[in-house]
Amino acid sequence: MRIDILTLFPEAIAPYLATSIVGRAQEDKLADIHLTNIRDFAQDKHKTVDDTPYGGGAGMVMKIEPIHTALNHVEFIAGPDKPHVIVLSARGKQFTQQKAIELSKLDHIILICGRYEGIDQRVADHLADEEISVGPYVLAGGELPALIIAEAALRLVPGVLGNPASLFDESFNTPTDYNLPSTVYVESPQYTKPETYNGWDVPSVLLSGNHEAIATWRKNPTL
Secondary structure, three states: OEEEEEEOOHHHHHHHHOOHHHHHHHHOOOOEEEEEEHHHHOOOOOOOOEEOOOOOOOOOEEOHHHHHHHHHHHHHHHOOOOOEEEEEEEEEEEOOHHHHHHHHOOOEEEEEOOEOOOEOHHHHHHOOOEEEEOOOOOOOEOHHHHHHHHHHHHOOOOOOOOOHHHHOOOOOOOHHHHOOOOOOOOOOOOOOOOOEEOOEEOOHHHHOOOHHHHHHHHHOOOO
């Protein structure tokens, strides 16, 4: 899978992409991640990437021209296949595990990170395939959402996780995702050694060796 992230702050993203699951996925050639600085494609000597909003209002809005030029550059470098382009926006549809599964099956996605008061809406309307929000709250920019979406999708790519069985029984999956027997749920609490710490005990059922009872508890830990 190839992932391109268009941002004004690639230096804020790069360190995380080199670590843990995402970093190993790139080392193993299962992921190909590229950062593109939108400011490099500004069309004036001052490298202007934002301007005042039409109709008035506070803040600045990211201009369409540098984003469009950067997008054309990335698509040209990546090759002839049409990428799936996503704008990170508070206006977008909320990100879910199901969407992560859908994205993990794509060959190439491009994530466009907003800043300031947002991005000229013509980017989403005419250049992107969809707008996505990672939740009902406001961040300073789209860099953290881009990392969230990239990791959520990449960990579902075959071979990325060291133990692929961990995908089969985790939070927010549905029966149709991986032929699971359960409905949508949040994964049960997890415990490890020591058995008792500071007077806090591991639930006795997990120590019982009764696999049927453990499986029942994991479906409903409140029982």
